[in-house]
Each structure stands twice: as structure tokens, then as C-alpha cells.
Amino acid sequence: MCRLFALTSRDPVSPMLAIKALDVMKEGHDGSGMGLLLQDLGGPFEEMKEAPILSGIFSEEGIRRLDLFMMDLGFLTKYKISLKVPKKPVEGIPRRDLYLIRAYELPEDWDNLSKDDMAVRLSDIRLKIREMGEEKKDMMVFSFWPDTIMIKEIGDPLLLAGYLGLDRKELKARIIMAQGRQNTNYAIDLYACHPFFIKGYTTMTNGENTAFIPIRDFLTSRGIAAYTGYQSDSEVFAHILHYSLVELGLGIDGYKHVITPLQERDLAVHPNAGFLSHLKRTCRSLIIDGPNCVIGTLPDHSLFMVQDRKKLRPGVVGGKPGLYGFSSEICGLDAVIPDRDKSRDIQPMHLDTAIVGPDRQEVTICRQTEALNLPL
Amino acid sequence: MSSNRSLEPSALSLNDLPWQVKFSNDRCTLCGQCTAVCPVKAIELGVFRKRTLKPSIRRQADQGVAQDVFYGIRQKTDVAHACIGCAMCTLVCPNDAIHPEKNPGLDRMKFHINQQGVPRRRGGRRNAAGSILDRIKFTRISMLTDPALDAGRHEFEMRTLLGRVLSPRENMKRLKEKGWIPPVREIYPLIIGGMSFGALSPTMWEGLQMGVAYLNEEMGMPVRMCTGEGGCPPRLLRSRFLKYVILQIASGYFGWDEIIHAIPHMKEDPCAIEIKYGQGAKPGDGGLLMWHKVNKLIAAIRGVPAGVSLPSPPTHQTQYSIEESVAKMILSMSMAWGFRVPVYPKISASSTSLAVLNNLTRNDYASGLAIDGEDGGTGAAYTVSMDHMGHPIASCIRDNYLNLIKIGKQNEIPIFAGGGIGKNGNLAANAAALIMLGASGVQIGKYVMQAAAGCVGTEEDRCNVCNVGICPKGITSQDPRLYRRLDPEDVAERVVDLFVSFDTELKKIVAPLGRSTSLPIGMSDALGIDDVAAAQRLSIKYVV
Ligand code: SF4
Ligand code: SF4
Numbered sequence: 001m002c003r004l005f006a007l008t009s010r011d012p013v014s015p016m017l018a019i020k021a022l023d024v025m026k027e028g029h030d031g032s033g034m035g036l037l038l039q040d041l042g043g044p045f046e047e048m049k050e051a052p053i054l055s056g057i058f059s060e061e062g063i064r065r066l067d068l069f070m071m072d073l074g075f076l077t078k079y080k081i082s083l084k085v086p087k088k089p090v091e092g093i094p095r096r097d098l099y100l101i102r103a104y105e106l107p108e109d110w111d112n113l114s115k116d117d118m119a120v121r122l123s124d125i126r127l128k129i130r131e132m133g134e135e136k137k138d139m140m141v142f143s144f145w146p147d148t149i150m151i152k153e154i155g156d157p158l159l160l161a162g163y164l165g166l167d168r169k170e171l172k173a174r175i176i177m178a179q180g181r182q183n184t185n186y187a188i189d190l191y192a193c194h195p196f197f198i199k200g201y202t203t204m205t206n207g208e209n210t211a212f213i214p215i216r217d218f219l220t221s222r223g224i225a226a227y228t229g230y231q232s233d234s235e236v237f238a239h240i241l242h243y244s245l246v247e248l249g250l251g252i253d254g255y256k257h258v259i260t261p262l263q264e265r266d267l268a269v270h271p272n273a274g275f276l277s278h279l280k281r282t283c284r285s286l287i288i289d290g291p292n293c294v295i296g297t298l299p300d301h302s303l304f305m306v307q308d309r310k311k312l313r314p315g316v317v318g319g320k321p322g323l324y325g326f327s328s329e330i331c332g333l334d335a336v337i338p339d340r341d342k343s344r345d346i347q348p349m350h351l352d353t354a355i356v357g358p359d360r361q362e363v364t365i366c367r368q369t370e371a372l373n374l375p376l
Numbered sequence: 377m378s379s380n381r382s383l384e385p386s387a388l389s390l391n392d393l394p395w396q397v398k399f400s401n402d403r404c405t406l407c408g409q410c411t412a413v414c415p416v417k418a419i420e421l422g423v424f425r426k427r428t429l430k431p432s433i434r435r436q437a438d439q440g441v442a443q444d445v446f447y448g449i450r451q452k453t454d455v456a457h458a459c460i461g462c463a464m465c466t467l468v469c470p471n472d473a474i475h476p477e478k479n480p481g482l483d484r485m486k487f488h489i490n491q492q493g494v495p496r497r498r499g500g501r502r503n504a505a506g507s508i509l510d511r512i513k514f515t516r517i518s519m520l521t522d523p524a525l526d527a528g529r530h531e532f533e534m535r536t537l538l539g540r541v542l543s544p545r546e547n548m549k550r551l552k553e554k555g556w557i558p559p560v561r562e563i564y565p566l567i568i569g570g571m572s573f574g575a576l577s578p579t580m581w582e583g584l585q586m587g588v589a590y591l592n593e594e595m596g597m598p599v600r601m602c603t604g605e606g607g608c609p610p611r612l613l614r615s616r617f618l619k620y621v622i623l624q625i626a627s628g629y630f631g632w633d634e635i636i637h638a639i640p641h642m643k644e645d646p647c648a649i650e651i652k653y654g655q656g657a658k659p660g661d662g663g664l665l666m667w668h669k670v671n672k673l674i675a676a677i678r679g680v681p682a683g684v685s686l687p688s689p690p691t692h693q694t695q696y697s698i699e700e701s702v703a704k705m706i707l708s709m710s711m712a713w714g715f716r717v718p719v720y721p722k723i724s725a726s727s728t729s730l731a732v733l734n735n736l737t738r739n740d741y742a743s744g745l746a747i748d749g750e751d752g753g754t755g756a757a758y759t760v761s762m763d764h765m766g767h768p769i770a771s772c773i774r775d776n777y778l779n780l781i782k783i784g785k786q787n788e789i790p791i792f793a794g795g796g797i798g799k800n801g802n803l804a805a806n807a808a809a810l811i812m813l814g815a816s817g818v819q820i821g822k823y824v825m826q827a828a829a830g831c832v833g834t835e836e837d838r839c840n841v842c843n844v845g846i847c848p849k850g851i852t853s854q855d856p857r858l859y860r861r862l863d864p865e866d867v868a869e870r871v872v873d874l875f876v877s878f879d880t881e882l883k884k885i886v887a888p889l890g891r892s893t894s895l896p897i898g899m900s901d902a903l904g905i906d907d908v909a910a911a912q913r914l915s916i917k918y919v920v
Contacts, residue, residue: 208518213898213901223784243544281560284537284894285786376551
């Protein structure tokens with residue numbers, strides 16, 4: 001099963017912190033891959049919060065095609081980090097030409113676009129590049145979004161970190177999510193590496209989502225272009241998050257009611273019973289079924305964790321004001337924030353959503369049996 | 377018949393009959409139980425003459441010929457009295473002296489069963505044992521994660537929705553605007569499908585109703601039962617048990633007067649209204665309750681004279697087209713109950729099912745679609761319809777579900793599958809397969825008759841005399857001498873047994889697949905079949 005580690009920090013930190021946690025938890029994953037998300041970036045990116053950053057893996061040919069394509073659209077490179085890898089191949093890590101992290105200047109005619117329109121355009125561009133790369137596998141993009149970097153690769157996390165040189169000063173962020181292991185149930189595919197990202201919403205999961213096919217079918221039939229891909233049975237969690245919050249206007253307290261609705265007897269006595277039974281019925285196709293722990297971020301840089309009621313070994317949230325970690329195992333948290341007050345660690349149970357807001361001051365628990373903010 | 381007279385074409389020998397009665401003279405005590413119980417009078421007391429030669433090596437006078445007479449059972453060979461293999465005679469024989477055997481050769485009676493120009497009519501089944509549902513396997517077993525589910529200990533929510541479910545966004549919008557939201561019922565995914573009032577005996581009916589009430593009130597399983605055409609006993613209409621009942625209105629409108637008149641007195645709304653357009657066993661054909669079964673009670677409830685055959689027309693004659701039907705019938709039925717009761721049509725599986733479904737998706741008042749496949753049972757129909765018409769349920773459900781996915785309305789219009797589920801006894805596996813192919817639930821009829829009342833019919837053309845009111849088990853007869861054989865309490869108990877054990881089996885299927893909180897509707901990645909063509913047709917995995 002995958003091992004997950006996420007942190008949210010007042011000061012930008014190196015992704016190596018999260019990778020260290022993964023390494024401590026190594027017994028629980030097979031080292032077949034790693035996904036990394038950096039958000040609320042520090043370093044040189046601090047100055048360009050609005051600039052969309054493209055992250056992906058390209059071949060020489062791919063990068064030429066990308067440049068032409070982006071230029072055509074009017075995007076100019078503002079800043080880039082190219083991760084140069086050692087000449088000597090490392091066992092278990094595929095050979096690639098270029099790992100790209102590139103921030104762009106927005107085209108002039110985008111100036112007057114609303115946030116929503118911009119979101120749609122950015123995600124359309126990402127899809128287009130992905131599609132262009134599909135055939136020759138010469139372009140793989142993981143995200144194209146302001147203030148966000150995503151790195152995915154097959155191989156052992158710690159080895160990868162050394163290989164890619166992630167321990168560099170330009171790479172620092174206040175939100176870091178990392179996941180070890182490649183994919184459950186489906187063939188190895190780079191896109192299947194967690195975390196998954198869509199328009200500012202990110203999730204990563206461990207467990208198995210047995211309701212994957214019906215959920216995928218539901219999402220893909222909503223007519224939203226970005227609801228696509230689905231190389232992994234948990235990619236849908238990120239899209240459900242987006243659907244619940246953006247399309248249905250729920251708050252994060254509603255997400256859990258969508259993926260793991262209350263059982264009938266709890267529902268009957270809930271202060272919002274009427275609303276919730278409508279939600280449960282209409283979103284029935286989005287109920288996840290499997291022991292799952294989901295860790296995610298929201299566009300306002302909140303970090304949250306929820307579990308399915310079947311999850312017997314829940315993840316843990318702990319830390320101190322200014323720095324909080326979300327980990328699938330306590331040892332991961334111990335490795336990164338050893339000096340926290342452990343008695344205040346929280347293992348959210350099946351009714352809880354643990355949230356650390358953008359101020360990073362405390363963990364709030366929102367219980368599913370409590371009243372929620374209705375979007376009505 | 378003497379040997380020098382011409383034989384009639386339909387003079388059959390025992391060899392020509394589909395079922396042959398094997399009788400053992402040395403065990404028979406001539407109690408007469410078998411001949412008394414035989415529903416078709418296939419056997420009678422026979423007087424046999426036997427000539428025995430008595431040779432002797434001694435005196436001439438000791439030798440001779442003895443003429444003996446003995447009594448036994450004789451099987452009739454005329455078409456009207458041909459044995460139906462029901463084995464009631466075996467059941468009642470105290471000495472195991474008699475049993476029917478299926479003729480392994482070609483049954484020549486087939487060629488003569490059209491006496492007086494009437495082709496064969498029967499009740500029962502298609503008599504084809506094969507079932508694609510039985511060949512589907514569940515191949516996705518969840519072994520990777522946290523402790524696997526335990527069917528015996530874990531909590532499961534095996535419920536389905538009957539009713540129009542709006543899309544999440546639309547529902548949210550109507551909540552905000554305080555608009556009308558269609559009624560939805562949360563029910564158990566195994567439904568007792570429509571078997572008409574009048575087709576079933578009063579004891580059978582009562583037994584089923586009691587069983588359903590017990591399941592709901594004592595076992596906490598929201599099981600629902602459909603009435604079938606013919607109406608509903610007035611006392612039930614006015615009782616609190618009505619909420620467990622789906623009222624069916626079919627093209628003959630039988631019994632609907634009574635129902636409409638009872639509306640003001642109803643303490644509870646019925647679970648739903650099913651408008652029957654077709655049965656899978658005889659697509660395009662109407663229902664037929666033959667006169668044998670129309671006694672005074674049935675006539676009173678149906679609102680017709682007693683002792684006449686009651687054919688329903690194949691379509692609702694008051695409606696011009698299915699579109700009009702959907703628009704008008706569904707609306708008026710919804711209106712009758714103040715838009716609080718889900719209303720949905722039931723059609724035969726056919727290549728036009730998709731058209732009906734498309735039509736329904738555009739109608740907020742349509743609460744679902746029940747599709748009945750070719751293996752569906754029926755009270756009475758022509759053999760040719762039962763054996764040669766219809767569409768298998770698996771591919772029909774799949775086509776419809778995939779079509780709903782295409783337009784993004786899966787589970788908004790729930791599809792209920794019927795017809796041949798558990799026909800070879802594998803009820804839970806068949807039901808689970810259909811649910812994973814896209815059905816929101818399944819309807820069973822014949823299975824209930826077999827499991828809860830001991831119907832002796834099989835897929836080998838056994839019995840199948842449900843239409844003529846001589847059901848030897850008293851299930852489909854209106855003759856008190858016959859239906860007294862069936863104790864409603866026993867039926868109720870068996871209904872409960874059947875549902876509770878189905879529930880266990882269903883959990884034994886879904887738990888290893890890692891499902892417990894939502895019914896695995898459309899979870900097609902769990903399915904595999906060892907036939908390329910079938911796999912392709914159903915868009916599931918091909919596994920060998
Ligand atoms: S099997 Fe049934 S029909 Fe045949 S002789 Fe026995 S009782 Fe009569
Ligand atoms: S036992 Fe009754 S219900 Fe069953 S096949 Fe025979 S006649 Fe029909």
C-alpha cells in the first residue's frame with residue numbers, strides 16, 4: 001500500500017523533508033514510484049505567484065514541439081528550472097531527456113479574463129499538451145497552474161531525490177505532498193503516480209477504491225473536459241473534490257458527505273438530515289468503497305485528511321503552529337517533526353475531516369455528524 | 377384398438393410422450409393416492425390381464441394355463457391427459473412405487489399438441505436451461521489493502537433507489553429554489569416482481585405479503601413486492617402494509633377501479649406504481665388470465681364477470697404511442713398520489729428498449745424502467761411466444777446502462793432487471809452480475825414460486841400448467857381444493873429464508889470485491905466471462 005506524507009509550513013521548506021518521511025515509512029511501500037507536489041512556493045517562484053508553471057517530462061523532440069506550441073499561444077518563458085540528471089543510468093529509474101519546471105508569462109490577451117475562464121483555459125492547454133504527447137510519449141505534463149510544481153517518476157523515492165537533485169535551493173515550498181509507490185491494480189503508468197491535481201485541488205490516497213469504474217463513468221459523463229485521464233483508481237478522488245466544491249458549491253466539510261455519506265441511522269438524526277439525504281442520493285455514484293485515507297489540498301492552501309470507515313489503520317496529523325505534517329504512519333511524522341507535542345496528534349476517525357488552514361496555526365476537526373455549511 | 381383398424385394420426389404410444397410414468401407393481405398397495413392427486417388425470421387404475429403357462433413334468437392334469445387379473449396404474453396416452461412430469465404422484469405414494477421419467481428421445485407429442493387448431497398454451501418458462509448470467513465470474517478480488525472485508529462481520533448497506541434521482545447540480549438548484557423534487561424510495565435490490573392477482577392463488581398471495589411484511593418489520597430489510605395486474609385486495613389497500621407494495625397497472629386496467637376508489641382511504645402511499653407494457657416471456661403480447669381461474673373473488677376484485685377468460689390487449693389501448701403513454705400515464709398516476717409516489721414503466725427486453733429509455737430520460741416524472749428479459753415467467757402464453765420470442769436480459773441491461781452513461785444519466789433513471797434471474801438456482805450470483813452490468817436492482821417471480829412455494833416447474837417443460845388452474849401445488853390455482861395445499865404461513869417463512877440467505881450470498885460476493893457501502897451498480901471491471909463474443913458484447917473482461 002502507498003505511503004503518504006504531506007506538510008504545510010509557514011516558511012518554505014525543501015521537499016527532501018517529505019522524502020525523508022517516505023524513506024522512514026519505506027517498509028510500507030515498494031518504492032516503485034514517487035509523486036511530489038509543491039505549492040505555495042518559495043525561492044525564485046515567490047515573486048511570480050500568478051504565473052502558470054508547467055511541470056512535466058519531455059524528450060528533446062518534445063520540448064521543441066512544446067516551445068512552438070506555447071509560443072503560438074503567446075506564452076513567454078519567465079523562469080525555468082531544468083533538472084539535469086547524471087549521465088550514468090540508475091537502476092530502476094527510466095532514462096529521460098528532460099524534467100521541466102517552467103514558469104510562463106501570461107499572453108497579453110488574457111489580461112481581462114475572469115479567474116474561472118483562466119482556469120478552464122489553463123486546464124485545456126494542459127490537456128492539449130498531454131494529448132500531443134500521447135502518441136510518441138515525448139511530452140508528459142503533470143500540471144500547468146500558478147504556484148504549483150509536480151514531479152512524478154518511476155523508482156525509489158530517495159534514489160529519485162538524489163538522481164533528480166531535488167535538494168536544491170530553488171525548490172522550496174510551504175505545501176509539500178509526497179507519495180511513495182506507483183499504482184494499485186492497474187499497470188504501471190507515470191500519470192498514475194499520486195498526487196493528482198486539478199485546477200488547484202490535489203489529493204493523494206492510500207487504499208483501494210473498488211468503486212472506481214462507476215465513479216469514473218459518472219465523472220466523465222459530466223461534460224467537463226478536465227475530468228479525464230484516470231490511469232489510477234484513486235485519481236477520481238481529486239476530481240470528486242473539485243466536483244463537490246466547485247460544481248456543487250459545497251465546503252470542505254461537505255466533501256466527506258459525498259465520498260463517505262453517513263449511514264441511515266446517523267443520517268436520520270443529523271441537523272441537516274434533509275439536505276444530506278438529497279446529497280447522498282444524488283451523489284451516490286461518487287461514494288468511494290474501500291479502505292481509503294485521502295490527503296488533499298485546496299486552492300486556499302488548506303491541507304486536509306479524511307478516512308473511509310473501513311480504514312482500520314488511519315493516518316495521523318500532528319505538528320506545531322507554523323508546521324503541520326499529515327502522514328500515513330506515525331513514524332513518518334516522527335521523522336519530520338520530532339519536537340512536536342505528540343499528545344496532540346490526531347488520527348481522524350471515520351467521521352472526521354482534519355483540516356489545517358492556510359494560517360497553519362491549528363488542526364480543526366470537522367465531524368460528519370455536526371451541522372455543515374449549506375450551500376443553499 | 378385392434379390391429380386391423382386404421383390408426384389415427386394422433387394415436388400416441390407411451391414412447392411418444394414427453395414424460396413416462398414408471399410404475400412398480402410389486403410395491404403398489406393400490407391406495408389410489410397417485411391417481412387422486414394427478415392434476416391432469418394422466419394415470420388411472422388399470423386392470424391388467426395376464427396369462428400364465430404352467431408346465432409340469434408330472435401328470436397331464438397338472439399342466440395348464442392360468443388367467444390372472446391384477447390391478448395397477450395405467451398411463452393415458454392422449455394429448456389432453458399426457459403426463460406433465462410434476463411428480464405429485466411420487467410425492468404422495470407411500471411406497472415409492474411410481475415416478476415420472478423424462479423421455480430421452482424426441483417427444484412426438486409436440487406434433488399433436490395443437491388439437492382443435494389451438495396451438496399449445498401453457499404457463500411457466502422458456503424451457504431453455506442455458507444462461508449467460510451463470511457463466512459470468514467475479515474476477516476483481518480486493519487483496520491489496522487493509523484487512524479485507526468479512527461478509528459475516530462487516531456492516532453492509534445493500535440498498536438501492538427506486539425513483540427519479542436528479543443530477544447533483546439540478547437537485548441542488550431545486551433545493552435552493554424550493555422546486556419539486558421527484559420522490560425516491562430506498563429499497564432492497566431484490567424485488568418480488570409482478571405476478572398477477574388472479575394468477576396466483578389467495579394463499580400464495582397472502583404468504584408473500586406476510587413474508588414481505590416480516591422482512592420489513594422484523595428483519596429491517598426494505599423488500600418490496602409488485603402486485604402484477606389484477607388489482608389488490610381492498611383490505612391491503614387500506615392497510616399500513618401498502619407501503620411495501622408496488623401497484624401494477626397493465627393494459628387491461630383490471631382492478632384499477634378498486635384502487636382508485638381506495639385512494640382517499642389509503643393510510644400510506646404505495647411504494648410505487650408500475651405501468652406494465654410488456655413481459656419478457658411474451659413480448660408484444662398481452663396478459664391472459666384463462667377462465668378456469670376467474671372465480672367469484674377474482675372477478676369481484678378485477679371488476680369483471682366470473683368464469684370468462686380475461687385477455688389484456690398487448691398495448692394500452694387508450695394511448696396512441698409509447699411517448700404519449702410515458703407523458704400521460706406517468707403524469708396522471710403521479711398526480712393521483714400528489715406526486716409523492718414514483719411511477720415507472722415495465723417493458724419487455726427488446727431491441728427497442730433503448731428508445732423507451734431515451735424517452736424516459738426526458739421526463740422528470742419517470743421514476744425508473746423495469747426491463748423483463750426473455751426468461752421471464754408468465755401466467756399463460758402460447759408456447760411459440762415463450763420459446764421463440766424475446767431478448768436476453770444481460771445485453772439489454774448493458775446496452776441501456778451504457779447508453780445512460782453516454783448521456784450522463786446513469787442511476788438517475790434506475791433500471792431494474794427481470795427474467796431468468798436464478799433460473800438455475802444461482803440467484804445471488806445472477807443478481808450481482810446484473811447489478812454490476814448496470815441494473816439498480818432485480819425482480820424475481822419464478823424463483824420465488826419455486827423457493828417459497830415449491831413450484832415443481834423446471835426448465836425441462838415440467839408441469840407448466842399454471843394457466844389452467846390445476847396447479848398441483850396450489851400456487852396458481854383458484855380452486856380451494858388445490859390452494860388449501862399451500863399454507864400461507866409456510867410460504868411467508870420460506871420468503872424470509874430466501875431473502876435472508878440471498879442477503880448473505882450477496883455479501884459473500886461483494887465483500888471480496890471490496891464493496892460494502894454502496895451497491896456495486898455498473899462495477900463492470902469486476903466481471904469476466906470465458907467467451908470472447910459475450911465479453912465484447914457486454915464490454916466486460918474476457919477471461920480463460
Ligand atoms: S407426474 Fe404428475 S402428471 Fe405425471 S402421472 Fe404423476 S402426478 Fe400425474
Ligand atoms: S407447480 Fe404450479 S406454478 Fe409451478 S409450474 Fe406447476 S402449475 Fe405452474
